[in-house]
Amino acid sequence: MSWLKKTKGIAVAALLGASLMVAGCNAKTSGDASSSPTSGGKQEITFWTPFSGPDGPFMKKIVDDYNKQSDKYHVKFQIIPSGEYYKQVDLALSTGKKRPDLMIMHVDQIPTYQKKGQLQPVDDIAAKAGIKKEDFVEAPVKYATIDGKWYGIPLDIHPLVLYYNKDLFKAAGIDHPPTNREEFIEAAKKLTDPSKGQWGYVVPTLWPQQFIFPTIVGQNGAKLADEQGKPRLNSPEAVEALTFLKDLVYKYKVSPEKVAQDGEVTLFLQGKNAMQLNGPWMKDQFDKAKINYGVAPVPQLGTKQQAVQAGSHTFVIPKDVKDSKVLEGIGDFLKYVAGHSIDWAQSGQAVASKQVLASDEFKKLTQQQTIVAQQFDYVQFNPPIINWGAMTADLYKQINLVLLGQKDPQKALDEAQEKALQVK
Incomplete structure (x- = not known):
């Protein structure tokens, strides 16, 4: 860790x-x-x-x-x-x-x-x-x-990966992990049963959005900063990525609302979250919990290309x-x-x-x-920019508010962009 x-x-x-x-x-x-x-x-x-x-x-x-x-x-x-x-x-x-x-x-x-x-x-x-x-x-x-x-x-290199519950997939009649957005949404719907407290994909509102959000932005064919080092946190591609994540909760309803920190992990450990995007560092914990899980590359949830955020x-x-x-x-x-x-x-x-x-x-x-x-x-990886962490500190606060249903994606990212431009 x-x-x-x-x-x-x-x-x-x-x-x-x-x-x-x-x-x-x-x-x-x-x-x-x-x-x-x-x-x-x-x-x-x-x-x-x-x-x-x-x-x-x-x-x-x-x-x-x-x-x-x-x-x-x-x-x-x-x-x-x-x-x-x-x-x-x-x-x-x-x-x-x-x-x-x-x-x-x-x-x-x-x-x-x-x-x-x-x-x-x-x-x-x-x-x-x-x-x-x-x-x-x-x-x-x-x-x-x-x-x-x-x-x-x-x-090492530690990119985001897709973890999925094999037992829940089998029960839902799904024979392979999703590879793109359409398959992901379809699988998440089949795996969701609110009456059982079971969800297809529990959307984290905090960590590890630092890996998930940039992954989808990259898959949309964009970067969070341009070649000159200027942040582009509110690009159309970034707004689309955040809107998609919000839609998983409020439009497609495959995730519970207002997920607390690590809530997606807790539900995965309980067998009530069928899929989660997280890092390789989770392996030891999932092994010890004796979950029947599988691992797959991150689906192409974006609109243009395959990409995955890594450290x-x-x-x-x-x-x-x-x-x-x-x-x-x-x-x-x-x-x-x-x-x-x-x-x-x-x-x-x-x-x-x-x-x-x-x-x-x-x-x-x-x-x-x-x-x-x-x-x-x-x-x-994150853009090779001095003080990138400080530039994006407000970004993930804004993403949290959006995923909690308290803010519009465009407005949130506009505010994050404005704050980033103030960092020297």
């Missing part, structure tokens, strides 16, 4: 246990790490991650396995709760105190931190470690390459990490991860390493990971 909030409160940090949770304030500075090897004589590398949910142990296993086989370096794995992660990162990078040597950053955060001069290019470190851009799926590599320099080595966890290095031994150790660790990230795939993610994606081990994993990887050719 990470910035994605995964299910915001459903998969909470407590799932990891106190043994894994290490507060960011206990991290060593890079200077501490580079000046004093560990008691075993290995060079220590401090590594921060926001994996404070069920995915944390999967990364811990990778780090533990690396440490066991390395006779030169020791990676100190530190988890900072996802809700606090970027606050700690900002504090560490702005003050230069208690900062990590290596950290996970979401790919759409890289432009902002690079612009602030807080990251260093990874080109030289990667080259010395034998890591090439061609070793990874192109989309996150291209996104993290700014002014010809590479700033983030990708771990990507990437490895980045703070600008002030200068110690040559630490940098060599980072390269050695990242080379190891590129070849051994099958353990990360076990968490439900599809990794960015082509070597792992092509391996027999990956192909033997459950359907979810292969479905996720099928969407890599048309994934899209």
Whole structure:
């Protein structure tokens, strides 16, 4: 789990246990790490991650396995709760105190931190470690390459996927998940029975609309910002996308009204929500709940093309990490991860390493990971714009009001656009 909030409160940090949770304030500075090897004589590398949910142990296993086989370096794995992660990162990078040597950053955060001069290019470190851009799926590599320099080595890509309840589909006589808008609406109607409290598709009014709404806008053939970096939150394509989502509730009536945060997840867990759009990070929770579910690519709910909003966890290095031994150790660790990230795939993610994606081990994993990887050719990320999060803060408040039936889509997006233009 990470910035994605995964299910915001459903998969909470407590799932990891106190043994894994290490507060960011206990991290060593890079200077501490580079000046004093560990008691075993290995060079220590401090590594921060926001994996404070069920995915944390999967990364811990990778780090533990690396440490066991390395006779030169020791990676100190530190988890900072996802809700606090970027606050700690900002504090560490702005003050230069208690900062990590290596950290996970979401790919759409890289432009902002690079612009602030807080990251260093990874080109030289990667080259010395034998890591090439061609070793990874192109989309996150291209996104993290700014002014010809590479700033983030990708771990995974996590696009939206469609989860569906196989038992409810069978009972409704539906033999395959929908692939387009027409099939989606038709299936949702067949799967809806308000007398039983059963719904075809429960429309979330909050998270993960940050993935759902941009997906449909992209499928309508548009982007939420133009090539010059100006937001286009109220484009005709965006208004159409939001109108469609609202219609699922108030026109087609395949969703209950006024869904609370995580309400769609709760109903899915109860077997009363037949379909939901969410991320690969949900796999562990659904597996443990023993739901008979399937996974499919996101249907083309838009009007023009296939597209799917995604995120990507990437490895980045703070600008002030200068110690040559630490940098060599980072390269050695990242080379190891590129070849051994099958353990990360076990968490439900599809990794960015082509070597792992092509391996027999990956192909033997459950359907979810292969479905996720099928969407890599048309994934899209947030626009590479400084302060994009601040620009869209009001957007998702406005979307929430629309989906609660309190506002008109056009008016809501006009207001969001006006607020976005005020952000510098």
